Amino acid sequence: MSSAERAATLLTQLEPEDFRVLTAIELGMSSHRYVPVEEIERISGLNPRELEYRIRRLNNMELIYGRQQPYVGYILNYAGYDALALNALVKADILEALGKPLGVGKESDVYEALTSNGERVAVKFHRLGRVSFRDTRRKRGYVGGRRHISWLYESRLAAEREFEALGIVYEAGVSVPKPIHRNRHVVVMGYIEGFPLVDVVSLDDPEGLLDDILRNIKLTLSAGIIHNDLSEFNIVVKPDGEVLIIDWPQYVTMDHPNAELLIRRDVENVLKYFRRKWRVYRDLDETLKWLLS
Ligand SMILES: Nc1ncnc2c1ncn2[C@@H]1O[C@H](COP(=O)(O)OP(=O)(O)OP(=O)(O)O)[C@@H](O)[C@H]1O
Ligand SMILES: [Mg+2]
Known part of the structure; x- marks a missing residue:
């Protein structure tokens, strides 16, 4: 089971005191590599006996991870962080x-x-x-x-x-x-119902699909944004042929010092893929000129 699935399964068993300890460790992690027990006690406001019980519980659930040397301290595991986020999303x-x-x-x-x-x-x-x-x-x-x-x-x-x-x-x-x-x-x-372009095995109209992708790139650039990891892996095609661009954490803005280079690389990835896989040929410089016009 993945950490997110584990966190989701454990969510109903977790009590307010458990969340107080998880939150205290999360806060403590901004200034400690391992959060000392005294610090968890101070932030959570739980008494030592209660805290000991909660820590043992969370440790058994593998939501936190502890070490004994050079002092007793704890950190969140991914599942612990997942549990905090999922709990907040459920509460909201x-x-x-x-x-x-x-x-x-x-x-x-x-x-x-x-x-x-x-x-x-x-x-x-x-x-x-x-x-x-x-x-x-x-x-x-x-x-x-x-x-x-x-x-x-x-x-x-x-x-x-x-x-x-x-x-x-x-x-x-x-x-x-x-x-x-x-x-x-x-x-x-x-939620998008569809497949990443890389997994698509047949296309009715590859030319039209590429045009759709380029139109979306043009809109993105007009909004001052560069995707910066564009490829057949981050373009999803719905059964009705609509395309969506996903996976944006590495985006940069148009004022980035290498903006031109990064745009070129994104567009080149897409054009190369269409040339290789669907025999659709487009000139890179012409396309870039249109995109930035
Ligand atoms: N909104 C969504 N609806 C449906 N499926 C999605 C959605 N977003 C992402 N996915 C699925 O999850 C996969 C990974 O998403 P994404 O590309 O955003 O993450 P990633 O961290 O870049 O993954 P990788 O490291 O493999 O590139 C996508 O290929 C797609 O199959
Ligand atoms: Mg991706």
């Missing part, structure tokens, strides 16, 4: 139930879910620095000088950025999942 009357996985990527897990009014949505859990704590630190280095909280901080930041980008381009009329809500590292958005 956004989510009702988590469904089946829609896609498990390198840097996220996406699930189907139901809202409290029965709407089907997609829930994306951002997971940065998933490898291991040691690997994360080695590969990613410092984030704002606060390396010890990097996975928590980076995952939340990715969700914030994705939600922000979705909001801007959705308003601008770009075909993207509708942004619904964000909490911590989790983005709730409209």
Whole structure:
């Protein structure tokens, strides 16, 4: 079972005191690599006996992880962070139930879910620095000088950025999942019935589909946004042939110093894919000129 599924299953068993401890550890993680028990006690306001009981419980549920040396301290596991986000989304009357996985990527897990009014949505859990704590630190280095909280901080930041980008381009009329809500590292958005372009095996009108994609890129650029990871993996095609562009956390704005280069790379990825797979030929420079006109 994945951490999100585990968190969703445990949600009904968790009591207010459990959430107080999880929240205290989350807060403590902004200034400690492992949050000392005394600090958890101070923030949660629970008495030592109660706290000991809660910590043991949460540890058994594998929502937190502890170490004994050089002092006794705890951190959240991904499932613990997932539980905090899911609980907030349920409390806010956004989510009702988590469904089946829609896609498990390198840097996220996406699930189907139901809202409290029965709407089907997609829930994306951002997971940065998933490898291991040691690997994360080695590969990613410092984030704002606060390396010890990097996975928590980076995952939340990715969700914030994705939600922000979705909001801007959705308003601008770009075909993207509708942004619904964000909490911590989790983005709730409209559910798309369809397949990533990379998995599509037959197309009635590849020329027309490419035109649709380019029109959406043009709208995105007009809104001042560059997707910055555009490819056949992040374009979804619905059964009716409509295209949607997904996966926005790495977006940059048009005032980025390398804007031109990044736009070129996005467009080149798409044109190359259409040339190779569907024998649709478009000139890169001509296309770029039209996109920026
Ligand atoms: N709104 C949505 N509705 C339905 N399915 C979705 C939605 N968003 C994402 N998915 C599914 O989840 C997969 C991964 O989503 P996304 O590309 O946003 O995450 P990712 O972190 O980039 O994954 P990867 O690391 O593999 O690129 C998509 O390929 C798609 O199958
Ligand atoms: Mg992707």
